[in-house]
Amino acid sequence: MNVKAVRAERASATRESILTTAERLFAEHGVQVVSNRHISEAAGQGNNAAVNYHFGTKTDLVRAIARKHAERVERLRAELVEAIDGPGELRDWVACLIRPTTTYLRELGSPTWFARFTAQVLTDPALRAIIAEESLASPALAKVVAGLNRSLSVLPPDVRAERGDMARQLMIHMTAERERALAENTPTPRATWDDAGTGLIDAVTGLLLAPITTS
DSSP states (O other): OOHHHHHHHHHHHHHHHHHHHHHHHHHHHOSTTOOHHHHHHHTTOSSTTHHHHHTOSHHHHHHHHHHHHHHHHHHHHHHHHHHOOTTOOHHHHHHHHHHHHHHHHHHHOSSOOHHHHHHHHHTOTTTHHHHHHHHHTOHHHHHHHHHHHHHTTTSOHHHHHHHHHHHHHHHHHHHHHHHHHHHTTOOOSSSSHHHHHHHHHHHHHHHHTOOOOOO
């Protein structure tokens, strides 16, 4: 292997180490309290400016972490969408929202930080747009949203939007809470990520179909 290839391989390994370390620190402590210098030190980089050199700003680093996971999640979602026969039922489309994440977290093994990282980013007004931008780039997710809207067309638009926000919070924070419990080796309501996905699908489907109280 020539010198150029060795340097490229070393740079790739450094980038991966920084990404993994940053994701863990962001997940465990929050994005704003973790500095690029802290990440460089925790990743074992002698140069405290390593994060800036390889990624640029903290926003660029957060985007790189999100994209690291997005490709596999998108493939899993596309497979589920492709398997739906005809217009699909509401539960089918809810499963297309939830299963890709829970399946991916199962595939990653333990410990994972992806769910808590996502929850931390989405609570930061300055960074949540990154996750939204990545979501908008997902063709499979666009099909899921269209399927959900068709299935919920009987709901008034404002109610549909409100319940969509509720469902999003439930999906994000329940997966993050389970991930935290697994990392701390504390009991979880469901034995596996697949079981947790089933429970979330049940809950979100029920939330979306709940009766509407009118004044």
